[in-house]
Amino acid sequence: MTYKSERRANWRAAARLRKIARKARSKPSGSLVSPLAPEAFPDLPAISGVRLATGAAGIKYTGRDDVMLAVLDPGSVIAGVFTASATRAAPVLDCEQKLAAPADLKSGAAIFVNAGNANAFTGSAGSGTVQAVTAALSEKLSVPVSRVFTSSTGVIGEPLPSEKIISKIDELAAKAVPAGLADAARAIMTTDTYAKGACAVAQIGGADVKIAGIAKGSGMIAPDMATMLVYIFTDAAIAQPALQSLVSHVNARSFNAITVDGDTSTSDTLLVAATGQAGNPKITDTENADGISFSEALETVMKDLAQQVVRDGEGATKLIEVNVTRADSEADAWLVAKSIANSPLVKTAAAGEDPNWGRVVMAVGKSGAVADRDKLAIRFGDILVAEKGWVAKSYTEEAGAAHMQRAEIKISVDLGLGEGAARMWTCDLTKRYIEINADYRS
Amino acid sequence: MTYKSERRANWRAAARLRKIARKARSKPSGSLVSPLAPEAFPDLPAISGVRLATGAAGIKYTGRDDVMLAVLDPGSVIAGVFTASATRAAPVLDCEQKLAAPADLKSGAAIFVNAGNANAFTGSAGSGTVQAVTAALSEKLSVPVSRVFTSSTGVIGEPLPSEKIISKIDELAAKAVPAGLADAARAIMTTDTYAKGACAVAQIGGADVKIAGIAKGSGMIAPDMATMLVYIFTDAAIAQPALQSLVSHVNARSFNAITVDGDTSTSDTLLVAATGQAGNPKITDTENADGISFSEALETVMKDLAQQVVRDGEGATKLIEVNVTRADSEADAWLVAKSIANSPLVKTAAAGEDPNWGRVVMAVGKSGAVADRDKLAIRFGDILVAEKGWVAKSYTEEAGAAHMQRAEIKISVDLGLGEGAARMWTCDLTKRYIEINADYRS
Secondary structure: OOHHHHHHHHHHHHHHHHHHHHHHHHOOOOOOOOOOOOOOOOOOOOOOOEEEEEEOOOOOOOOOOOEEEEEEOOOOEEEEEEOOOOOOOHHHHHHHHHHHOOOOOOOOEEEEEEEEEOOOOOHHHHHHHHHHHHHHHHHHHOOOHHHEEEEEEEEOOOOOOHHHHHOOHHHHHHHOEOOOHHHHHHHOOOOOOOOEEEEEEEEEOOEEEEEEEEEEOOOOOOOOOOOOEEEEEEOOOEOHHHHHHHHHHHHHHOHHHEEOOOOOOOOOEEEEEEOOOOOOOOEOOOOOHHHHHHHHHHHHHHHHHHHHHHHOOOOOOOEEEEEEEEEOOHHHHHHHHHHHHHOHHHHHHHHOOOOOHHHHHHHHHHOOOOOOHHHOEEEEOOEEEEEOOEEOOOOOHHHHHHHHOOOEEEEEEEOOOOOEEEEEEEEOOOHHHHHHHHHOOO | OOHHHHHHHHHHHHHHHHHHHHHHHHOOOOOOOOOOOOOOOOOOOOOOOEEEEEEOOOOOOOOOOOEEEEEEOOOOEEEEEEOOOOOOOHHHHHHHHHHHOOOOOOOOEEEEEEEEEOOOOOHHHHHHHHHHHHHHHHHHHOOOHHHEEEEEEEEOOOOOOHHHHHOOHHHHHHHOEOOOHHHHHHHOOOOOOOOEEEEEEEEEOOEEEEEEEEEEOOOOOOOOOOOOEEEEEEOOOEOHHHHHHHHHHHHHHOHHHEEOOOOOOOOOEEEEEEOOOOOOOOEOOOOOHHHHHHHHHHHHHHHHHHHHHHHOOOOOOOEEEEEEEEEOOHHHHHHHHHHHHHOHHHHHHHHOOOOOHHHHHHHHHHOOOOOOHHHOEEEEOOEEEEEOOEEOOOOOHHHHHHHHOOOEEEEEEEOOOOOEEEEEEEEOOOHHHHHHHHHOOO
């Protein structure tokens, strides 16, 4: 091919690619449920002291509920973790301030969520909307405004019409009943392909302590319509500092251990409310038997919800668990796990069912963690793939390929150096991810 | 949809997606030239003191040259930069050791490159191959083995057959001539869709100093077949420490300022050889007029080659320049630039020609740099998109969309805080990237 004809071919190729992109954008993205979705939404128990309602405020969607309200009895304590983004949304800033201040437990509390508009990067109008909505909820529910928490998820940079929300408050307050977590899970969805819920029970001092939670998120975490929001309710009696400590601890091993695309939302919010009505002896120590029982049940719920978010990762066809062991330090283990879980080359290899262990070696190498090529061992599932600086003698491509054909893939890296360990979950990177994110908006 | 029928739909969807993936894998990836390729390979001058040859060793490819040899006259000095990967390949470790030791300038030197096999993660056999190849070249060319540098690019984890290479050395040594950089650029290609070359001339002390370079890389930088290799030759008279200092300095603003997928090769190598035959007064000071003239010409060549690598980014249809200004510090500026340039959501928006500035806000927020929402300004090309914490009053979606339809996109972020600035180049993320990386191997 001469350079002249190469040049003509280039322009033709460019024109063709732009035409394909335009055509793809005009197609609706469809309503396929993720192939990794759980079989069914679980039967979530009602939590004493929590009443729920959902409604259709028509903020962006029509023909579906898009707001949810949780009303909490007096005595409830609330803990939370939020996005670390420097451009976090107005409702996130409001929640953070309120959780940092001492709470009046004699009053009730409320959590309100809307889907369809993130109220993020909306200037001073954004915080004005939060003030108007929380004030209206405070008045209607007779709880102090300092105990009203809101989240918004959806498009960035468009004003959130507070009047549409405020006009629904009477209806929601009247409708709120002890059940209804499944409806709430559906009302907060945006690009999610299924509703996400999980529950667990802990035996504490002879009492059954229930924990039930819902989450939304699809893509970890697209800023437009795939913010991650999580609400967990429990009837446990637990001191607020103990609850906050446990939530932060478990969060590191659940929601902070998942990634779909390495992008971070401006709105990520996780709130846990404990109503104290289970009759258990109040948990104040996170490290005694009661604290540990509660922590384990909370971890079950949070890990389950976190993995459900990955299973709904945009375009996902594979759930990938990344296990890193014997790293030089805990921090190094996380560097390696994140490097593998975020690597486009590892994720596309998974999409192609290609046991491409060279890409795992690459991701270990680029992580910044201490690594010794000759001490490294890599496994796909239980199959030893590479060790001592080369492919394992026992390894066959057939065995590796068979593991990669599974819907749930496990990549383990043993660094052979120290005690550091980390476990993360991610999904594969497919053409469907590009379709959703290149072709999507308003 | 009931949960039972949802479940059945999920399994059907999963089966369908796996079938599509299998089908795609069996298709050849085609030989389309990137739509962003330069119009033609430039006319590269011969560099006095450099002789080149290429040959077909049949390591992986057939019907094309896959090895190149550069023979350098006595007096040549060599500088280099290499991948920071902890799992870097045997030839990289060998080059690093040799550059760190004092060189005997009375002897000549050689650079040898093969394509098709990276000789990476090949255990102790890997360094054995490097030793055998460099020893054979040393003997044939009568240069010390400490002055023979090699690079390998291609598949990871497969033994590199040294005898295939060694059997070609006589032919290459006999063929080496002062011209031939274009052939060399073609011989080192793997998944590249076009050969990459660039040149510049600096006037130093009345002499014309020529700089000519070639590069390969497509995907920054896939570890299998898209390692980035760069070889630059100049007839400048320059002291080795000055050359190394300038190469490292310019590298930070050229090859370290590009990204295709954020993945790092185990083999990245950039070598610059200066033969000292231009007749210029020897450059020893990098900061006087001569040093600056040479540095500017070197930067022209390195930036040109670096951008050519991005233009050949796997699946690329857009070249994206990311400009960050007025960051709190230089380090913060790079954090923000990298966060934007590596964001899958920003890159898919570019692929979809979507002026989705909310994703730029997200990428600024997640970068870890100091940012103040209300001081931030975002521009697409010359169009002011957002300022003062909200969309700009003058902004229209039509203007933003028109900019995104260009083949070369410019995203500028003014943080309004300090003096820090950074500029990076990346490409869009398209379905073709997934195709290449999910469907490619063996």
